[in-house]
Amino acid sequence: MQKMEKYMVLSKKKLGVLVERFLKEFQVYGPTEKNGIIAFEKISDWSELRLDVAGVPLLPPKKIFFPPEEVLFTFKIRNNNDVEIGDPLDKIKEEKRVLIGIRPCDVHGLTLLDKVFISEIVDPYYVTRRKNTIIICITCNNPTEYCFCNFTKSGPSIKEGFDLLLTDIGQFFLVEIGSEKGKDIINSNSDLFQEATENDLIKRDQKIREVEEKLSRNQLTGANELYQKLIRVFNDELWNEYGRKCVACGKCNFACPTCHCFDVYDVMELTLKEGKRVRKWDACHFLSFTRVAGGEIFRKERISRVKQRIYDKYCYPVDEFGSIFCVGCGRCIHVCTAGIDIREILKKVLGM
Amino acid sequence: MKNVYIPDIVTISEIREETPDIKTFKLIFKDKEVQRNFNYKPGQFIELSVFGYGEAPFSISSSPNQQNFFEITVKRVGDVTNALFKLNEGNAVGVRGPFGNGFPTHKFEDKNILFIGGGIGLAPLRSLINFVLSNREKYGELTLMYGARTPKDIVFKKEIETWKKHVDVHLTVDVGDETWKGTVGVVTVLFKEIEVDPKNTVAVMCGPPIMMHFVTKELLKLGFPEDQIFLSLERLMKCGIGICGHCNIGRKYVCKHGPVFTYKETKDFLETAI
Ligand SMILES: Cc1cc2nc3c(=O)[nH]c(=O)nc-3n(C[C@H](O)[C@H](O)[C@H](O)COP(=O)(O)OP(=O)(O)OC[C@H]3O[C@@H](n4cnc5c(N)ncnc54)[C@H](O)[C@@H]3O)c2cc1C
Ligand code: SF4
Ligand code: SF4
Ligand code: FES
Numbered sequence: 175m176q177k178m179e180k181y182m183v184l185s186k187k188k189l190g191v192l193v194e195r196f197l198k199e200f201q202v203y204g205p206t207e208k209n210g211i212i213a214f215e216k217i218s219d220w221s222e223l224r225l226d227v228a229g230v231p232l233l234p235p236k237k238i239f240f241p242p243e244e245v246l247f248t249f250k251i252r253n254n255n256d257v258e259i260g261d262p263l264d265k266i267k268e269e270k271r272v273l274i275g276i277r278p279c280d281v282h283g284l285t286l287l288d289k290v291f292i293s294e295i296v297d298p299y300y301v302t303r304r305k306n307t308i309i310i311c312i313t314c315n316n317p318t319e320y321c322f323c324n325f326t327k328s329g330p331s332i333k334e335g336f337d338l339l340l341t342d343i344g345q346f347f348l349v350e351i352g353s354e355k356g357k358d359i360i361n362s363n364s365d366l367f368q369e370a371t372e373n374d375l376i377k378r379d380q381k382i383r384e385v386e387e388k389l390s391r392n393q394l395t396g397a398n399e400l401y402q403k404l405i406r407v408f409n410d411e412l413w414n415e416y417g418r419k420c421v422a423c424g425k426c427n428f429a430c431p432t433c434h435c436f437d438v439y440d441v442m443e444l445t446l447k448e449g450k451r452v453r454k455w456d457a458c459h460f461l462s463f464t465r466v467a468g469g470e471i472f473r474k475e476r477i478s479r480v481k482q483r484i485y486d487k488y489c490y491p492v493d494e495f496g497s498i499f500c501v502g503c504g505r506c507i508h509v510c511t512a513g514i515d516i517r518e519i520l521k522k523v524l525g526m
Numbered sequence: 527m528k529n530v531y532i533p534d535i536v537t538i539s540e541i542r543e544e545t546p547d548i549k550t551f552k553l554i555f556k557d558k559e560v561q562r563n564f565n566y567k568p569g570q571f572i573e574l575s576v577f578g579y580g581e582a583p584f585s586i587s588s589s590p591n592q593q594n595f596f597e598i599t600v601k602r603v604g605d606v607t608n609a610l611f612k613l614n615e616g617n618a619v620g621v622r623g624p625f626g627n628g629f630p631t632h633k634f635e636d637k638n639i640l641f642i643g644g645g646i647g648l649a650p651l652r653s654l655i656n657f658v659l660s661n662r663e664k665y666g667e668l669t670l671m672y673g674a675r676t677p678k679d680i681v682f683k684k685e686i687e688t689w690k691k692h693v694d695v696h697l698t699v700d701v702g703d704e705t706w707k708g709t710v711g712v713v714t715v716l717f718k719e720i721e722v723d724p725k726n727t728v729a730v731m732c733g734p735p736i737m738m739h740f741v742t743k744e745l746l747k748l749g750f751p752e753d754q755i756f757l758s759l760e761r762l763m764k765c766g767i768g769i770c771g772h773c774n775i776g777r778k779y780v781c782k783h784g785p786v787f788t789y790k791e792t793k794d795f796l797e798t799a800i
Binding site for chain 2: 251255259261263293295408434436438439449466467472493494
């Protein structure tokens with residue numbers, strides 16, 4: 175018998191009311207569709223939300239916490255002997271946001287990014303946005319042929335990492351509470367929610383089984399052996415093919431919910447007295463990624479960069495953070511210019 | 527909570543020309559409190575901002591015994607370093623840090639130390655050598671092998687002379703000139719001039735990857751255990767704090783886990799370190 179007080183139901187119509195209420199108080203982000211492109215965007219009306227699209231938006235929700243380009247600080251050079259610095263955090267701190275309609279794989283992606291950005295050293299921009307954003311996850315209801323979260327164990331359902339979790343059970347969403355923040359939402363909007371019944375839970379489990387069934391067409395198995403096998407094949411010939419195929423466009427980096435590398439540079443105003451320091455997403459697939467002054471490039475061969483990305487998903491982070499850094503979202507497969515399928519690489523590594 | 531990306535402002539209090547393209551900058555934090563709390567170990571580095579040009583990592587070249595200032599020694603090679611070379615005493619730059627692990631000096635106690643530097647790689651070793659000399663009795667025999675491109679490119683010339691009292695110093699240049707009476711050739715030629723006991727000696731080196739590669743080979747041939755060879759490594763750095771992903775060599779981040787590693791450790795990186 176599961177503890178029922180954790181579960182509520184919300185009719186689909188009332189979700190609209192809830193979102194409209196959010197819009198009065200928060201910036202609301204969620205999957206939207208424009209010209210056939212699904213993307214996480216800020217919405218101004220609940221009807222813009224698309225909660226049942228196939229797969230995930232091409233750009234992951236990391237952009238809401240770690241924007242493609244962001245100002246780290248501004249500076250004013252008073253004279254050469256004095257510099258005044260402006261911290262953009264003060265403004266970020268005031269934001270209140272809700273992210274609704276994020277799928278379990280992407281919530282996993284965020285909890286992985288947390289390990290990078292919030293460790294002994296804390297990235298203030300990221301952590302501030304994480305703290306001021308309410309996460310309303312939706313159990314995956316529509317995986318695509320790219321998805322392999324059953325291999326990475328990051329979907330289609332989820333146990334933690336959300337404030338509220340919605341599961342589409344027909345007329346209603348089953349609502350699970352994942353945090354105090356989630357509970358507060360229910361309490362302050364109690365007119366919209368009803369207590370769930372045992373039957374609603376059965377419907378949820380059925381729904382999850384259906385999605386798992388769809389995902390089972392992905393045959394990849396053996397995640398536990400991946401780490402050891404990768405260590406063994408570092409110098410194997412299997413990489414040659416991918417070194418040849420990859421065009422080093424970096425799309426897989428930008429589309430990946432756990433890729434977090436960035437470049438840092440200064441931009442000066444025309445006055446040459448003011449400027450800003452900016453960080454911008456970078457890609458380990460780029461030749462310039464390891465180029466130091468004097469011209470030496472540590473990963474000159476494309477093959478070394480292909481390997482870097484794969485090992486930095488399935489090997490290195492196991493040592494550093496205790497888990498792989500792939501959530502099986504399939505975005506890198508979807509976007510790859512060269513048609514490289516990371517699952518095929520994994521199969522070769524696993525000897526399947 | 528302090529914003530880890532925002533540098534503290536320092537004043538350049540002195541600039542010394544070491545070679546035609548290397549200068550040492552003496553730096554003092556504007557905020558006295560920050561200066562007081564700025565404690566570092568030999569082998570650690572800072573991220574230096576020249577506002578409008580960017581940020582780059584430099585080893586601290588002064589010894590931690592200095593409390594009222596610290597120094598970096600910089601070779602002019604690109605955007606940030608060229609901009610830095612245009613600044614004057616009294617000008618302001620930014621500093622974040624110190625970062626990195628530094629040399630594990632406690633592991634060097636009671637041992638002989640063989641310092642091996644190439645070019646600007648003597649910068650972190652200067653910090654270490656001066657630190658060791660100020661606690662001279664804790665260590666065994668000290669030997670320095672240093673190689674520069676030409677006699678003009680030798681850094682810390684005057685200071686090296688003062689080290690000679692306590693350190694067995696061996697210098698070499700790739701290309702000599704009419705004034706040069708010493709050894710000519712890459713650093714490894716100096717192995718012929720020195721005598722070390724690999725059993726009780728640690729080797730500590732910093733220089734270009736290719737130099738460290740060949741020096742390490744020689745050290746292994748001489749019988750140095752892999753975990754007694756200490757390398758200060760260099761990779762592209764942007765954040766200095768383990769987030770931007772630029773500095774990793776296989777499974778290790780040079781900024782966070784390094785820059786100092788034993789040769790033994792580098793063998794587990796998967797990617798080749800040197
Ligand atoms: C741990 C460490 C300690 C160092 N200590 C010293 C020192 O004591 N003295 C010294 O002269 N040099 C040192 N370097 C090298 C120094 O960081 C580079 O020479 C410097 O970054 C070049 O910057 P630039 O803007 O002039 O060159 P550009 O070629 O214009 O480089 C642009 C940017 O790329 C990055 N970058 C380029 N080359 C390097 C590099 N070799 N290492 C790391 N980042 C790089 C920097 O962010 C730099 O601002 C050290 C490097 C590391 C990693
Ligand atoms: S590696 Fe590919 S499948 Fe895995 S999380 Fe990144 S984009 Fe998704
Ligand atoms: S998307 Fe494909 S072609 Fe582009 S860098 Fe990634 S693996 Fe290479
Ligand atoms: S310099 Fe950014 S991770 Fe090391």
